[in-house]
Amino acid sequence: MESGRLESSLWVGNKRYRAVLTGWHFNWTEVDKKNRDKKTISVPVAEVVGVEDGRVEILPQKLVEDTDKDFTVFYVKRSSSGGSSGLLWRLGRTQFSCPSRVLRDQWTKHLRTALKTHSPLRPHKLLVFINPFGGKRKGRKIYHSVVAPLFELAGISSHVIVTERANQARDHLLKKDLAGFDGVVCVGGDGMFSEILHGLIGRTQQEAGLCENDPTVTLEPCSLHIGIIPAGSTDCVCYATVGVIDPLTSALHIVIGDSQPLDVCSVHHASALVHYSVSMLGYGFYGDVLAESEKHRWMGPLRYDFSGTMVYLSNRSYAGIVQYLPADPLLSSPRDKTRCLSGCSVCSRSTEKLFHHFSDSGSLYSSHFSQYSSDLEGDWVSVEGKFRCVSLTCMSSSCPRSPLGLSPSAHLADGTGDLILVWDTNPLGFLKFLYRHTSTQDQFDLPFVEVHRVKAVRFCLPSDKEEEPCEKTGGLSGDEVERSYVETESRNGSQQHLAETGTRGEGTNEQKTVSPFLCGLCCSKTPALSVWNCDGEILPFTDIFSRIHGQLVRLYARGIEDGAALHSCSEECDKCERRCILQK
Numbered sequence: 001m002e003s004g005r006l007e008s009s010l011w012v013g014n015k016r017y018r019a020v021l022t023g024w025h026f027n028w029t030e031v032d033k034k035n036r037d038k039k040t041i042s043v044p045v046a047e048v049v050g051v052e053d054g055r056v057e058i059l060p061q062k063l064v065e066d067t068d069k070d071f072t073v074f075y076v077k078r079s080s081s082g083g084s085s086g087l088l089w090r091l092g093r094t095q096f097s098c099p100s101r102v103l104r105d106q107w108t109k110h111l112r113t114a115l116k117t118h119s120p121l122r123p124h125k126l127l128v129f130i131n132p133f134g135g136k137r138k139g140r141k142i143y144h145s146v147v148a149p150l151f152e153l154a155g156i157s158s159h160v161i162v163t164e165r166a167n168q169a170r171d172h173l174l175k176k177d178l179a180g181f182d183g184v185v186c187v188g189g190d191g192m193f194s195e196i197l198h199g200l201i202g203r204t205q206q207e208a209g210l211c212e213n214d215p216t217v218t219l220e221p222c223s224l225h226i227g228i229i230p231a232g233s234t235d236c237v238c239y240a241t242v243g244v245i246d247p248l249t250s251a252l253h254i255v256i257g258d259s260q261p262l263d264v265c266s267v268h269h270a271s272a273l274v275h276y277s278v279s280m281l282g283y284g285f286y287g288d289v290l291a292e293s294e295k296h297r298w299m300g301p302l303r304y305d306f307s308g309t310m311v312y313l314s315n316r317s318y319a320g321i322v323q324y325l326p327a328d329p330l331l332s333s334p335r336d337k338t339r340c341l342s343g344c345s346v347c348s349r350s351t352e353k354l355f356h357h358f359s360d361s362g363s364l365y366s367s368h369f370s371q372y373s374s375d376l377e378g379d380w381v382s383v384e385g386k387f388r389c390v391s392l393t394c395m396s397s398s399c400p401r402s403p404l405g406l407s408p409s410a411h412l413a414d415g416t417g418d419l420i421l422v423w424d425t426n427p428l429g430f431l432k433f434l435y436r437h438t439s440t441q442d443q444f445d446l447p448f449v450e451v452h453r454v455k456a457v458r459f460c461l462p463s464d465k466e467e468e469p470c471e472k473t474g475g476l477s478g479d480e481v482e483r484s485y486v487e488t489e490s491r492n493g494s495q496q497h498l499a500e501t502g503t504r505g506e507g508t509n510e511q512k513t514v515s516p517f518l519c520g521l522c523c524s525k526t527p528a529l530s531v532w533n534c535d536g537e538i539l540p541f542t543d544i545f546s547r548i549h550g551q552l553v554r555l556y557a558r559g560i561e562d563g564a565a566l567h568s569c570s571e572e573c574d575k576c577e578r579r580c581i582l583q584k
């Protein structure tokens, strides 16, 4: 008998099944009275959530009938409702009956052992941060009603912190003891994710003795995984890495220990780290939308639609110099019409490139040779002019508002970002560009739009182009923007200069928010500057240097599964090529 293999008859209700546990799969096939096989259900062991003695239910509430010949298996079940192509996951549950208690114990023992063997990244202990004010303010309810019961079922212990102020989660991760935790879960939106990202990256560099302020340093990848339970307004990072915004689906990805590496862009100004970004670093239109939307927080998620319309009507473009370092064009292109899907070959090739210097121990996390990266070598390209917007994204940045995203062919973990330059154009042209984000039409196929796959970007203002700000509304000039925001923070005595922008949410620091939109309304003077929108935060500087760090963090996710490859996966898994790839 193959090790770990188990086969026997089991009953579900009054139907008999032939159940087989092989190394990778747990299958049960209905057998009719003439011993003919009927329907088979096949679940990869990696997608089994838990195995319980007796007849058990956990959602909507826990019910246990402790019978000694029964056991219950919980597993991931794909749902196609709402056109989600199987990306929406539900908790499947089957209660099996055995002819004897001995056989029942054999089944539960084998299944539990198989889970341990085949899912090495399943978390045991998680640190959970809940932002009670994110999105529609449902974070706490979502966690307690949907997520906590699943964690309990999977035997995950969690330490839960409901935040009382902005940046509490970041500060906790930077300073407190994290021993024993496998990952950090963020219940909130992109802003809350950003806090976790900053805390974990900062902590990892502190412990590795690396200076985050130096853009040439190869940063150490974080060893703790991040799980996102979407409860914000945009939830772009969740959407782009899971494919749906659904707390139960995300909780299941965490519980089964999925792992998706993610590129991170560091943003620097004058030898100091300003911020990290994963979804969008945008100047011009997206910066103005964010600045405007901060005044309408009370509208909730709708504030972006309202502000988007207002900013569009203000019809502005901004002068700037953009310099970029192109990525290797032989590896991929932002216009190659591919999508970064689960198991993406472009990202896998990058993993080999990024981590080819394995240490003696074989650890992925102590892999770099030199502290300084050769990634910034190459020929820089420089362009100057007036832009509607300049955006840099490390991934597609798809979200419900834009299902294919800012750059549909961008990759989650290839060590590059896509730079999108939208040159000044007429209002109708720009509307066309924006509108194409909401459809499948190519937003880059317009004469005033350029897209480049890059490793690093610099942006500065042309020295002679600064205009007088509007006096009535107090629009700020370049110098003023910087002065009004800079704050120096000292972390554990080290000289870190992380700008405290704090323009999101209640409880943030009181600071002046740049609102160039007002000038567009009250006078004909266009403001001199826009602001940078960095994953939903307004940055305090206009001149920036940013660089992409390949696979700096890992999420409990697996990227977007290919709907076509998933066909009738939950029933006929042998036919599903993608699952086989995953399990290799």
Ligand SMILES: Nc1ncnc2c1ncn2[C@@H]1O[C@H](COP(=O)(O)OP(=O)(O)OP(=O)(O)O)[C@@H](O)[C@H]1O
Residues within 6 Å of the ligand: 130, 131, 132, 133, 134, 135, 136, 162, 163, 164, 165, 166, 167, 187, 188, 189, 190, 191, 192, 193, 195, 231, 232, 233, 234, 235, 236, 504, 505, 506, 507, 508, 536
């Ligand atoms: N207890 C708190 N009080 C006030 N602000 C908080 C608190 N906890 C976290 N924050 C801040 O709230 C900001 C917004 O939160 P979050 O991202 O969860 O929701 P959102 O803005 O509605 O969603 P999105 O970022 O997806 O647009 C975050 O930047 C975070 O720093």
Ligand SMILES: CCCCCCCCCCCCC/C=C/[C@@H](O)[C@H](CO)NC(=O)CCCCC
Residues within 6 Å of the ligand: 190, 191, 234, 235, 236, 279, 280, 286, 289, 290, 304, 308, 397, 399, 401, 402, 405, 406, 431, 434, 435, 437, 438, 533, 534, 535, 536, 537
């Ligand atoms: C006329 C139709 C106009 C439609 C315009 C559609 C364009 C949509 C592109 C959406 C790109 C989202 C990028 C993600 C940004 C997030 O990091 C950030 C934090 O949550 N969100 C915003 O800044 C929120 C700001 C979102 C800007 C719209």
Ligand SMILES: [Ca+2]
Residues within 6 Å of the ligand: 263, 393, 394, 395, 410, 411, 412, 413, 414, 415, 416, 417
């Ligand atoms: Ca990327």
